[in-house]
Amino acid sequence: MIGTGLRGKIAVVTGSSRGIGFAIAEGLAAGGAKVVVSSRDAASCAAAAERLGGVPIACDMADDAQVEALFGKVAELGGADVFVSCAGLGGGRLAAKTDRAELQTMLDVHYLGAMTGARAAAAQMRGKGGGAMLFVTSIWGLGGATGTLAYGAAKAALAHSVKVLALEWARDGIRVNGLAPGYVETDMTSELPDAARDKMLSRIPLRRAARPEEMAGPATFLCSDAASYVTGHVLVADGGERAR
Numbered sequence: 001m002i003g004t005g006l007r008g009k010i011a012v013v014t015g016s017s018r019g020i021g022f023a024i025a026e027g028l029a030a031g032g033a034k035v036v037v038s039s040r041d042a043a044s045c046a047a048a049a050e051r052l053g054g055v056p057i058a059c060d061m062a063d064d065a066q067v068e069a070l071f072g073k074v075a076e077l078g079g080a081d082v083f084v085s086c087a088g089l090g091g092g093r094l095a096a097k098t099d100r101a102e103l104q105t106m107l108d109v110h111y112l113g114a115m116t117g118a119r120a121a122a123a124q125m126r127g128k129g130g131g132a133m134l135f136v137t138s139i140w141g142l143g144g145a146t147g148t149l150a151y152g153a154a155k156a157a158l159a160h161s162v163k164v165l166a167l168e169w170a171r172d173g174i175r176v177n178g179l180a181p182g183y184v185e186t187d188m189t190s191e192l193p194d195a196a197r198d199k200m201l202s203r204i205p206l207r208r209a210a211r212p213e214e215m216a217g218p219a220t221f222l223c224s225d226a227a228s229y230v231t232g233h234v235l236v237a238d239g240g241e242r243a244r
């Protein structure tokens with residue numbers, strides 16, 4: 001029997017007040033981890049943390065000072081063993097209409113805050129003999145799609161960084177992986193126009209969108225001892241879309 005090794009571990013999950021992040025935090029909590037539930041809205045964090053028996057710490061990942069403060073509070077809990085970066089926002093325009101501000105916003109939330117968090121988490125993990133990190137990227141960070149210039153660039157940066165961090169931090173016992181979901185039914189995708197939804201569904205071999213809970217298994221696996229020899233990998237969970 002393979003143990004997860006998650007019991008008693010401190011797992012920080014950004015963007016875990018709802019959607020995919022909540023489902024991942026739920027999976028880690030089910031494995032015995034103490035989860036730190038984090039997003040911008042303090043009330044949502046508190047509600048989600050209560051459901052999971054976790055600790056709520058509000059943080060805007062686009063603000064480095066708040067990210068540092070988040071990990072300062074995590075240090076008081078004993079330091080991070082697991083860091084899952086899932087905070088993010090959707091939306092996007094065609095390239096000709098994508099300005100510097102949109103590129104900056106996407107990079108701030110998805111990428112730059114995640115890297116600040118990764119450095120802080122790594123410092124804590126080194127003091128504990130190692131740990132595991134997971135960056136939630138997207139299939140749109142692995143290949144092009146119209147209307148995703150800014151979002152896709154931030155997600156591609158994450159997918160690339162998974163490999164760099166895995167190489168640099170392996171000697172510290174820190175594994176670094178990524179998860180690239182396809183189309184998942186969450187608040188982020190709920191406002192898609194019908195035509196866009198139909199087009200996306202038509203490209204998915206499994207012929208349906210994922211439920212957020214379906215991201216919990218792959219994510220929990222990558223953060224657990226069951227994946228103790230897996231690092232630098234981006235696991236695609238897209239209903240087969242990229243198998244074409």
Ligand SMILES: NC(=O)c1ccc[n+]([C@@H]2O[C@H](COP(=O)([O-])OP(=O)(O)OC[C@H]3O[C@@H](n4cnc5c(N)ncnc54)[C@H](OP(=O)(O)O)[C@@H]3O)[C@@H](O)[C@H]2O)c1
Pocket residue numbers: 014015016017018019020021038039040041044059060061062086087088089090109136137138139180181182183184185186187188189
């Ligand atoms: N849904 C999909 O089809 C899909 C596919 C591929 C990848 N993803 C990725 O999966 C992740 C989660 O997406 P989701 O679909 O679960 O979206 P969601 O339901 O809208 O949840 C987004 C989460 O991120 C938090 N958040 C947003 N901006 C934040 C910020 N600046 N700082 C901290 N937290 C922030 C939100 O809480 P607050 O509003 O309280 O901050 C919420 O907890 C994102 O990184 C997204 O890009 C989603």
